[in-house]
Every structure is written in C-alpha cells, then in structure tokens.
Amino acid sequence: MVRPHIEFIQSQKLPWQPGKLGISPAGFASKILSLDPDTLESSQLVRLPNGFRWEGDNYLLADEEFFVLKGDLIIDGVEYGVHNYGFLPAGYPRHTLESASGAELLIFYSGSPAPVAGSPPPGLYDEARLIQRIDPLEMAWDRSGQDPGIADLQAWRKIMRLDPAGKCRSFLLAGLPEGIHHAREKPMEWHSYCEEMFLIAGDLPCHCGLMRPGAYFWRPPGINHGLECSLTGFLAFLRIPGSNVNVNNWVGKAKVTLTPDHKPYLPPELAALGAEPAPDPIQY
Numbered sequence: 001m002v003r004p005h006i007e008f009i010q011s012q013k014l015p016w017q018p019g020k021l022g023i024s025p026a027g028f029a030s031k032i033l034s035l036d037p038d039t040l041e042s043s044q045l046v047r048l049p050n051g052f053r054w055e056g057d058n059y060l061l062a063d064e065e066f067f068v069l070k071g072d073l074i075i076d077g078v079e080y081g082v083h084n085y086g087f088l089p090a091g092y093p094r095h096t097l098e099s100a101s102g103a104e105l106l107i108f109y110s111g112s113p114a115p116v117a118g119s120p121p122p123g124l125y126d127e128a129r130l131i132q133r134i135d136p137l138e139m140a141w142d143r144s145g146q147d148p149g150i151a152d153l154q155a156w157r158k159i160m161r162l163d164p165a166g167k168c169r170s171f172l173l174a175g176l177p178e179g180i181h182h183a184r185e186k187p188m189e190w191h192s193y194c195e196e197m198f199l200i201a202g203d204l205p206c207h208c209g210l211m212r213p214g215a216y217f218w219r220p221p222g223i224n225h226g227l228e229c230s231l232t233g234f235l236a237f238l239r240i241p242g243s244n245v246n247v248n249n250w251v252g253k254a255k256v257t258l259t260p261d262h263k264p265y266l267p268p269e270l271a272a273l274g275a276e277p278a279p280d281p282i283q284y
Contacts, residue, residue, distance in 0.1 A: 002036060002220065003034045003036045003041070003194075003218050003220075004131075004267035005034060005218065005219065005220050005225075005265055005267070006033075006034055006216070006217055006218045006265070006267065006270065007208050007217040007218070007219055007225070007264060007265045007266075007279070008171070008206075008208055008209070008211055008215045008216060008217040008264055008272060009033075009158055009215070009216055009217075009264065009266060009270055009273060010200075010212060010214050010215055010216075010277050011031055011033060011045055011214040011215070011216050012121040012277070013273040013277075014031040014032070014033070014045075014096050014273065015031070016029040016047060017029060017030055017031070017032070017109070018028070019100075025098055026143075027045045027048065027049040027052050027090065028046070028047075028048065028052075028054075029046070030045060030046045031043045031044060031045040031176070031280070032044055033045065033095060033196075033198070033216045033218070034112070034196065034216075034218040039110075039111055040062075040109070040112040040113075041062075041109060041111060042108070042109050042110050042113070042254070043104060043106075043107070043108050043109075043111055043196060043216070043218065043239075044089045044107050044109070044213060045069075045104060045200075046101055046104070046105045046107050047102070047104050047105075048099040048103045048104075048105075049099075049102050050070070050076055050099070050100070050101055051099075051100065051102075052097075052098060052099040052102065052103075052243075052277070053096070053098040053194065054096070054097045054098070054099070054272065055095060055096045055097075056095070056117065057093070057117065057118055057119060057194055058094050058115040058116060058117050058118070059090075059091050059092060059093055059115070059116055059118075059119070060088075060090060060091070060092070060094075060109075060112075060113060060114075060115060060116070060121040060126075061090055061091075061111055061112060061114060061116060062086070062109045062110045062111035062112055063087070063089050063090050063109070063110040063111075063129075064088045064090070064092075064107060064108075064109055064110075064113070065085075065086070065087045065088075065104065065107065065108040065109075065110075065161070065170060065239075066086055066087075066088075066107045066108070067083070067084075067085050067107075067160075068080050068081065068082055068083060068084045068085075068103060068105055069083075069104045069105060069106055069108040069200065070082060070100050070102075070104040071099060071102045071103030071104060071169070071222070072099055072100055072103060072129050073099050073103045073105065074090075074092070074096070074097070074098045074100075074188070075096070075097055076094065076095050076096055076226050077096075077108060078132060080133060080251075082146040083135070083136050083137065084133055084135050084136075085130060085131070085133070085135075085136065085160045085161075085170075086132060086133050086134070087129070087130065087131035087160075087161050087170075088130065088148040089125060089126050089127075089129040089130055090110070090111075090125065091120035091121075091124030091125030091126075092120075092122060092125055093120055093125065094099060094115070094273060106198050106237060107155050108239060111165070111167070113226070128166065130163070131160075131161055131280065133164065133196075134160055136158050136160075136172055139158045140158075140164050141156035141157070141174065142156065142157055142158065143155070143157070144160075145228050145261075147221060147246075148211060149187065149189065149248055150228075150231070150248070151184070151249055152179055152180060152181040152182065152186070153165075153175045153176075153177055153228060153229070153230065154176035154179045155173055155174065155175045156173070156174050156175075157172060157173050157174075158172040158209075159171045160172065161269055162199075162244050163244060164165070166243070166244045166245075167241070167242055167243070168239065168240065168241050168242070168243075168244070169239070169240040169243065169244045169245070169246065170237070170238070170239045170240075171237075171238055172235065172236070172237060172238075173206075173234075173235075173236045173237075173238050173241045174234065174276065175228075175230050175233055175234050176229065176230075176233050176237045177230065177233040178230075178231065178243070179229055179230045179233070180229035180230070180231075180256060180258065181229065181256045182255075184255065184256050184257070185253050185254065185255055185256060186226070186227065186253060186254070186256055187226070187250040187251060187252055187254075188207070188224040188225060188226045188227070188250070188251050188252055188253075188254055189224070189226045189248045189249060189250055189251070190219050190221075190222055190249050190251065191219075191221060191222075191223065191226065191240075191246075191247065191248065191249065192222070192243075192247070192249075193221055193240055193241070193242040193243040194218070194219060194220055194221060194237070194240070194241045194242055195217075195218075195219045195238065195239070196215050196217060196218045196219065196220070196239050196241070197214055197215075197216065197217055197236050197237065197238045197239075197241055198214075198215070198236065198237045199211050199212065199214065199215040199216070199234060199235075199236045200213060200214050200235045200236060201229055201231045201235040201239060202230060202232050202234030202235055202256060203231055203232050203233075203234060204228055204229075204230055204234045204236070205223075205227070205228065205229050205230070205231075205258050205259070205260050206225070206226065206227055206228045206260065207225055207227045207254070207277055208225075208262075208263055208264050208265060209259070209260050209261065209262035209263060209264060210258075210259070210260060210262070210276075211277065212277065212280065214275060218277075223252060224252075227254055227255070227256050227257075227260070229256055229257075229258060231258050243269075262276035
C-alpha cells in the first residue's frame, strides 16, 4: 500500500497516543500525521515531557529525520534547540535521549521506529549519511533557481537535506506577508513525486482551504494543487520523498483568494477531524 492522500489536517485535532508503533518509554507520546501500513514509513509529531530521560544501547532499522518545534533535546550529548534539525541513518548507535524542559518534534521515519537493543550489525550504519545537527539560524535564505510560477509568494528556502541517492529533499520554506498573485488567478500545479508539508507559523490559503500553524498534508504524485498565497507570511517544513529536484508542471487556471472554501481531502478514518477550525482572532 501507499500512504493515503491527506490534504490537509490541522494536527491539533489528532490525539496524542502513548507507545505508538512500538516506542513506549514513560512519557513518550506521538501523533501519527501519515503512515504507510505496509512499510511503517511515517510522519509524526512526538512529545517528550519535562525531565525526560531514556538510556540504553539501541538502534533503529529505519532512518530518523527530525525538526525541533518546541523545547530542547539531547541525543548522546548533542544538544538540539528550537528549529534545530538532524538526520540519523538506520543503525545509528544510540545511548541516551533526554529533554530538560520537554520537547515537541516533527519526525519522519523510513520504516518501523521500534528500537532494537544492543549494537547495530556491521554494514547497517552508513556514517556518511549522518547529519548530526543543523541550526537554520546559522544559514542564509536562498531563492536561486525558483520557478517563476510561484514568484508571487515571495518564497525563500533553506535546504536541510539532499539525499545522496537523489531520493529525498527536505527544506524550510518561508514566504513574505501579502504574497498573492496580482491577477488573482493562476494555473494549478502537479508533480510526479509525493510531497508533504507541516506549517510551522503564519497562514497559507490554498485550493483546500486556509492552512493555519499545525496544518499537515501528504500529497501523492499527480494531484492538481496550488493557488497558495499568504496575508501574514508563513514558515513551513517540506519534504519531497523520491526526488531531490522540485519540478512544477502547470495546468489550467483557477481563482487565488485569501479566503478559500474549506474542502480538505481526507481518508475515511480522518474525515470526522476535517471540520474547519475556529478562527484565531488577533487581539490588539
């Protein structure tokens, strides 16, 4: 099977679940954003409580990619703060995981995240793929090579990871306030690969409605989408599983609006959670 089309869901509506997918240290909880039921590849929100500590030699049979949304995290003595990023390949030897003030993480697993006790077998861990830690605050924003079709978003990016085998691209994308197409009409786009996104901050109207912070989508190949714009600006984490290169294909034309109708596309098990959230009024 493949992951179902989810576009989009506000992650706030998903329940925190302890011990999901085989990880069950005390206090560990997760929200499953999307899941391939056959391979157990998944995208999750993970929460660690204040004073969390877990120790013992172990490793995963899957790659683990993470971005710190809140709090602090220490893995084997390496400290991660807010918006820090890491990529730990399958077989990465682990010893301690701790958080003094608690943490909320965006995590992507390439397979089952259940830990295996002991040391990894020879040949499993490829240290050349390790990205120990990236602090995006130390990076410059980049717009080189951007498709003119999305120029109205005034978007910038910071690349977190390009898979050496060309099979994944992970990056931060930010857009300036009042980014909207001057003609209020533009083509839809589609890709030959999957895409997923988690909205960290700001607003992002699109063809499915108004995405607010915490919005998540998993989009299979060949889905017409787009019409993104923003009143206040936005910051998002994006992944392109299956490709290192972003190629936009354009088709037709549709209306661009800051107030789109709320019409998410969700699998049956999530349909009840797809109601439009209440607006978040700004108090002055």
